[in-house]
Amino acid sequence: xxxxxxxxxxxxxxxxxxxxxxxxxxxxxxxxxxxxxxxxxxxxxxxxxxxxxxxxxxxxxxxxxxxxxxxxxxxxxxxxxxxxxxxxxxxxxxxxxxxxxxxxxxxxxxxxxxxxxxxxxxxxxxxxxxxxxxxxxxxxxxxxxxxxxxxxxxxxxxxxxxxxxxxxxxxxxxxxxxxxxxxxxxxxxxxxxxxxxxxxxxxxxxxxxxxxxxxxxxxxxxxxxxxxxxxxxxxxxxxxxxxxxxxxxxxxxxxxxxxxxxxxxxxxxxxxxxxxxxxxxxxxxxxxxxxxxxxxxxxxxxxxxxxxxxxxxxxxxxxxxxxxxxxxxxxxxxxxxxxxx
Numbered sequence: 001x002x003x004x005x006x007x008x009x010x011x012x013x014x015x016x017x018x019x020x021x022x023x024x025x026x027x028x029x030x031x032x033x034x035x036x037x038x039x040x041x042x043x044x045x046x047x048x049x050x051x052x053x054x055x056x057x058x059x060x061x062x063x064x065x066x067x068x069x070x071x072x073x074x075x076x077x078x079x080x081x082x083x084x085x086x087x088x089x090x091x092x093x094x095x096x097x098x099x100x101x102x103x104x105x106x107x108x109x110x111x112x113x114x115x116x117x118x119x120x121x122x123x124x125x126x127x128x129x130x131x132x133x134x135x136x137x138x139x140x141x142x143x144x145x146x147x148x149x150x151x152x153x154x155x156x157x158x159x160x161x162x163x164x165x166x167x168x169x170x171x172x173x174x175x176x177x178x179x180x181x182x183x184x185x186x187x188x189x190x191x192x193x194x195x196x197x198x199x200x201x202x203x204x205x206x207x208x209x210x211x212x213x214x215x216x217x218x219x220x221x222x223x224x225x226x227x228x229x230x231x232x233x234x235x236x237x238x239x240x241x242x243x244x245x246x247x248x249x250x251x252x253x254x255x256x257x258x259x260x261x262x263x264x265x266x267x268x269x270x271x272x273x274x275x276x277x278x279x280x281x282x283x284x285x286x287x288x289x290x291x292x293x294x295x296x297x298x299x300x301x302x303x304x305x306x307x308x309x310x311x312x313x314x315x316x317x318x319x320x321x322x323x324x325x326x327x328x329x330x331x332x333x334x335x336x337x338x339x340x341x
Contacts, residue, residue: 019116023123041134053162057096061086062153080121085223087156093243096158108145168242181324182301188248196285264334272326
């Protein structure tokens with residue numbers, strides 16, 4: 001008896017590392033001091049000594065049951081983007097610059113090509129965020145996960161000068177809410193998605209005119225990474241007063257998180273186009289509108305609050321960064337929360 005007969009293939013692990021090296025290398029930043037294969041990742045802070053009060057930010061998350069679609073479609077090169085996005089968007093909406101990322105893959109059996117495909121997506125997400133992929137772990141866990149399944153989670157660290165933290169403390173009535181378009185469902189609410197649609201290849205590979213693609217491709221579209229857009233706003237000289245990453249809990253849970261006591265968000269539902277995938281989901285699942293806005297991003301993945309005088313500059317910066325902005329509402333006086341009108 002040996003470890004391989006017990007279900008853990010050490011040689012497959014070595015091959016996975018070899019296959020992922022080129023993807024990882026493409027994410028490197030000059031501050032990275034360690035190489036792939038060490039016991040920890042080293043990252044120099046010397047370049048941030050000019051900050052008055054350098055402050056670390058962190059975020060951790062996973063992809064959730066969206067992975068079930070990747071298993072069925074046997075497509076594993078985009079879920080890594082989702083994993084990175086869920087972490088770095090949280091860091092960025094606090095005003096931070098993501099510095100580095102670590103991933104964790106747990107699987108029933110290590111198929112090196114599949115692991116490399118997953119990591120290629122993680123690396124792509126890191127490149128989009130400007131973060132280095134400085135470490136990770138692939139755990140082969142036979143008997144815990146089915147052979148063809150895996151879980152994927154990650155952890156991001158970022159930095160911001162304390163004075164530039166986005167906290168909402170200066171919000172006032174009349175500030176404008178700008179929403180940035182999402183790419184679709186992103187990485188939340190898939191337990192409900194899987195109840196609405198049949199999770200088989202035939203259903204997922206069916207083309208829908210209103211989607212302009214197959215159902216599976218629309219659902220598996222990777223989460224948008226808004227790091228560059230938020231950086232562009234700052235570089236344009238615009239102060240982001242408050243920010244919300246619209247994830248699980250949709251508008252009703254996430255928008256109030258960017259408000260302060262005595263301030264309320266009013267969002268106009270007709271101020272932007274709701275993507276077809278949400279309309280299809282609501283219709284097929286007979287899901288009432290409030291539940292949709294309480295579960296999904298409904299086409300808006302990130303919301304920023306800016307002074308009314310800064311709207312045009314902010315919108316231009318977001319467009320220049322490759323994202324699509326909409327003026328979706330405003331801040332008013334009132335009990336902390338959100339109204340959708």
